[in-house]
Amino acid sequence: MSKETSYDSYDEYKLKKLISELEAKEGRGTELISLYIPPQRAISDVVRDLREEASTASNIKSKSTRKNVMDAIESILQKLKLFKEPPPNGLVIFCGAIPHGAPGNEKMEIHVLEPPEPINIYLYRCDSKFVVEPLKELLREKEVYGIIVMDRSEATFALLSGRSINILDTITSGIPGKHHAGGQSARRFQRIIEQVAHEFYVRIGEYASKYFLNKEIKGIIIGGPGPNKNEFYEGNYLHYELQKKVLGLVDVGYTGEEGVRELINRATDLLQKSKLAHEKQIFNKLMETMVKDPQKVAIGKKEVLEKLDRAEILILSEEANDLRITYECPNCHERVVSDSENDSKTVACPKCGTPMLIEQKESLVDYLAETLKKRGKVVEFMSTKTEEGEQLKNSFGGYAAILSD
Ligand SMILES: [Zn+2]
Numbered sequence: 472m473s474k475e476t477s478y479d480s481y482d483e484y485k486l487k488k489l490i491s492e493l494e495a496k497e498g499r500g501t502e503l504i505s506l507y508i509p510p511q512r513a514i515s516d517v518v519r520d521l522r523e524e525a526s527t528a529s530n531i532k533s534k535s536t537r538k539n540v541m542d543a544i545e546s547i548l549q550k551l552k553l554f555k556e557p558p559p560n561g562l563v564i565f566c567g568a569i570p571h572g573a574p575g576n577e578k579m580e581i582h583v584l585e586p587p588e589p590i591n592i593y594l595y596r597c598d599s600k601f602v603v604e605p606l607k608e609l610l611r612e613k614e615v616y617g618i619i620v621m622d623r624s625e626a627t628f629a630l631l632s633g634r635s636i637n638i639l640d641t642i643t644s645g646i647p648g649k650h651h652a653g654g655q656s657a658r659r660f661q662r663i664i665e666q667v668a669h670e671f672y673v674r675i676g677e678y679a680s681k682y683f684l685n686k687e688i689k690g691i692i693i694g695g696p697g698p699n700k701n702e703f704y705e706g707n708y709l710h711y712e713l714q715k716k717v718l719g720l721v722d723v724g725y726t727g728e729e730g731v732r733e734l735i736n737r738a739t740d741l742l743q744k745s746k747l748a749h750e751k752q753i754f755n756k757l758m759e760t761m762v763k764d765p766q767k768v769a770i771g772k773k774e775v776l777e778k779l780d781r782a783e784i785l786i787l788s789e790e791a792n793d794l795r796i797t798y799e800c801p802n803c804h805e806r807v808v809s810d811s812e813n814d815s816k817t818v819a820c821p822k823c824g825t826p827m828l829i830e831q832k833e834s835l836v837d838y839l840a841e842t843l844k845k846r847g848k849v850v851e852f853m854s855t856k857t858e859e860g861e862q863l864k865n866s867f868g869g870y871a872a873i874l875s876d
Contacts, residue, residue, distance in 0.1 A: 480749075480852040481840050482587065484789060487610065489582065493601045496569050499577060500536035503567030504543045505602035507594040510561045514554050521548055524595060539568040539577065540597060546581050561590040565601045616742065617683040617691040617716070619675065620723060620730035622699045623668045626675045628682050629731045631747065635856055636735065638728055639682050644671035668699070676708035683713055690718040692741055694734035695726060718742075753786060753851045754859035760873050769872040775839070776810065782872040784849045785839060788860065791869030793835040798827035810835050839870075 496503070508517055525544045531537035543566040550564065563584050568577035588609050596602045618629040624646045628639040646667055683691060691713055693700045700720050707714060718741045723733040735747065742748040761768045769778040772793065775785070798807045800820035807818060807827060818827045840850045853860040863869060 481844065481850045483610065484840075484852045486584070486587065486606070489584070490603050490606055490610070493565055493582065494603050496567075496580075496601060498539070498567050498599045499570050499574065500533055500539070501597055501599050502536050502539040502543065503569075503598055503601050504540070504547065504565070505594065505596045505598070506547060506562075506564040506566075507590055507592050507602075507605055508557050508562040508564075509590055509593055510557050510559055512557060512561075512593055514551055514556055518548060518551060520595060521551075524597070528597075535574070539579075542579060543567050543581075546579060550581060550583055558585045560586045560588060563590065563606060567601070614689050615687060616718075617679070617686075617688045617713075618731055618734060619679060619691065619693045619700075620726055620734055621675060621693070621695045621703060622697060622726050623664075623671060625726045626671075626678070627727050627731055628678055629728075630682075630688075631735060631742070636731060638731065640678060641727060642674060642678060644668065644674075646671070668702075672703050672706060672708040675703060676710065679713055680710045683716075684710055688716060690741070691716045692718050692721060692734060692738050694721040694723045694730060694738070696722070696724055696730075747857055750851075750853050750857050751859055753784075753853065754857075754863065756784075757786060757871055757873060767874045767876070769874060770870075771868045772810065772835075772870045775870040775872050778872065778874055779839070779842070781874040782843060782848060783875050784851060784873040785843045786851045786853060786863065786871040786873075787836050787840065788864040788869030789852050789854050790864050791836050795833050795835040795838045796829055797831040799830040800825050800827050806830070 506517075506521075508514075521544050525541055528537060528540040528544065531540060547564055547566050554562065563586055564581065566581040567579070569580050570577050586606060586609055590605060590609065592605055594602065594605070615630055615632040618631055620627045620629075623644060625641060625643050627641040630637045630639060644667060646664055679691075691709075693704055703709075704714075704717060704720055709717070719738070721734050721738050721741070723730045723737060725733055735742070736751075739748045739751055757768060761770075769775045769782070772791075775782070793810055796809050796811070798809065798818050799805070800823065802825040803820065803823045805820050805822045805827075807821065809818065819825070820827050840852075843850050853863050855861050855864050863871060
């Protein structure tokens with residue numbers, strides 16, 4: 472809880488990965504236990520409930536399922552002894568016998584984790600799969616922003632949640648856009664146009680209520696070319712609850728989807744806390760350093776690995792999935808570490824030429840992140856949901872670092 476930044480992309484990445492691993496596991500019977508303990512729940516209550524579950528489980532007909540369930544409950548009770556009370560965000564435990572090949576080869580696994588935000592449910596479930604949905608729900612980005620990009624002829628509504636943009640709707644007024652309106656005739660109808668614009672602003676307000684009111688929206692940003700957005704904002708066309716949430720007005724050159732994307736690019740100040748902005752900032756810092764001081768950046772897997780000792784900020788793509796494989800020679804015990812996308816090629820021992828065996832296989836990204844974390848350095852993960860994230864993945868192979876002098 473002493474963490475200075477509330478957002479740690481590496482923690483989030485690790486949790487996402489664990490969730491997808493847990494999701495893939497399946498018990499031989501109904502014997503995988505998921506336990507969610509909210510922060511307010513007394514551990515003694517949980518222990519009492521688990522003992523009750525254990526006595527119910529003693530009636531299970533299948534001998535192996537009965538044994539596995541009771542063993543799992545016992546393992547959980549052992550773990551709970553380490554806690555006087557639940558941690559500030561509560562506690563989530565997954566425990567069960569996971570099959571490895573033939574029946575009888577199950578291995579008891581237990582995962583104890585403290586969620587990134589307080590969990591509000593108390594749940595005990597014994598099933599053939601682990602229950603991970605409540606954790607996923609927590610990860611679903613909490614910060615949602617409402618976006619309106621508008622002028623007199625068109626308005627587009629969108630939601631920005633975490634890093635993804637969801638275009639909701641576009642409405643039009645019938646007033647031609649700037650590039651269509653022209654000359655004398657348009658001027659003659661000025662007053663009518665003012666009236667139609669007013670009615671359009673009212674409609675924009677109604678649509679905004681439909682999409683943004685009573686939703687968990689952190690803020691609203693209004694963008695558009697020219698002064699129409701100011702007219703709209705200053706005219707109080709938005710429901711007062713939404714009006715309060717307006718973070719700012721942003722000038723953009725376009726309306727429609729293109730305008731929404733442009734707005735998000737320009738509104739980084741307003742969205743500083745959102746993850747999208749966070750990714751953009753990291754990437755911009757990398758690019759700035761590259762321009763000012765090319766010696767201080769490493770780009771691509773090879774260079775990052777070579778200069779890892781000097782890395783201050785490691786920037787990794789969530790989509791980078793190289794492996795780090797340690798080979799050992801069965802003859803002379805020489806060891807070789809290789810970083811490659813797969814383990815299909817045979818590696819000959821550099822000393823005696825014997826084909827080497829794989830001793831250890833891990834994710835390269837995990838290895839790098841752990842190494843840097845241990846040194847107290849910064850590790851940033853980028854999605855591929857932003858242009859910057861795409862660029863990291865496609866142009867830099869998913870690996871970059873900002874180095875010390
Ligand atoms: Zn050898």
